[in-house]
Amino acid sequence: MVEIIDIHCHLTFKEYEADRADVIEEAQAILKGVVTSGVEPEDASKALELAESYPDFIFVSLGLHPIHVVEKSDREISDYEEFISDNRARIVGIGEIGLDYHWIRDPLKIKRTKEVFKELLELAKELDLPVVLHLRGEGAIEEGLKFISDADIRKAVFHCFTGKPQLAAEICNENEGYHISLPASISRSKTMKKVAKRIPLSSLHAETDAPYLSPEPDEQHKRNVPQHVKVVYEEIARQKKSDFHSVENAIDANFERMFGVKLKLKR
Ligand SMILES: [Zn+2]
Helix, strand or coil: CCCEEEEEECCCCHHHCCCHHHHHHHHHHHEEEEEEEECCHHHHHHHHHHHHHCCCCEEEEECCCHHHHCCCCHHHHHHHHHHHHHCHHHCCEEEEEEEECCCCCCHHHHHHHHHHHHHHHHHHHHHCCCEEEEEECCCHHHHHHHHHHHCCCCCEEECCCCCCHHHHHHHHHHCCCEEEEEEHHHHHCHHHHHHHHHCCHHHEEEECCCCCCCCCCCCCCCCCCHHHHHHHHHHHHHHHCCCHHHHHHHHHHHHHHHHCCCCCCCC
């Protein structure tokens, strides 16, 4: 039996509007759990509500994606932080949060995303939760690493890691609580495959970022689903010259350690 986890997806997104319950049911057939990530206040409420219907299967992390940071006022952000604190018991992490130099180019907006990123790291510390990092664009991963280590964050996942193997190694060496998460698009990325080979299994996670990043080669714009996370486990097993089951056990253990969740055994 396959028992895998997707540590990062967005089941609340509009791409699942028509058939969300079916998608989740199909995911439940092969997955042990998923973490759906709320990216802004409205989405956060939807994520919490959705998780209510699937206890012990859908877990929630709440964050403010950098692209949403720039459209919110100070007041809106502090209200949202309060909302997150109030719902501490219903979430397993803070994220995604971070830096995005792909979409955000304006220096003032960049400055703003950095300030809010710092604030959200403080919130994660206060609530004693791990962070899920979105770091995209030139130099973002290196900077993000500096932010979390300056903030004395002990547990962090670099979600959808796109950096070089050397950088992944530096991250894992810096702190044993800093982990790398690889997406299903690893199927078409030589660099990600090298990262999977280089990084110890104890520092790796698997995700889909569904509805984005489909593993299918000619269908990058096709909707992704959580069960495609299997591709990542298979690729990690290949790169580690290990078997699927050992990889599965190791990654499950990483998930439990990172998010402080004990996964239920499936019937
Ligand atoms: Zn995401």
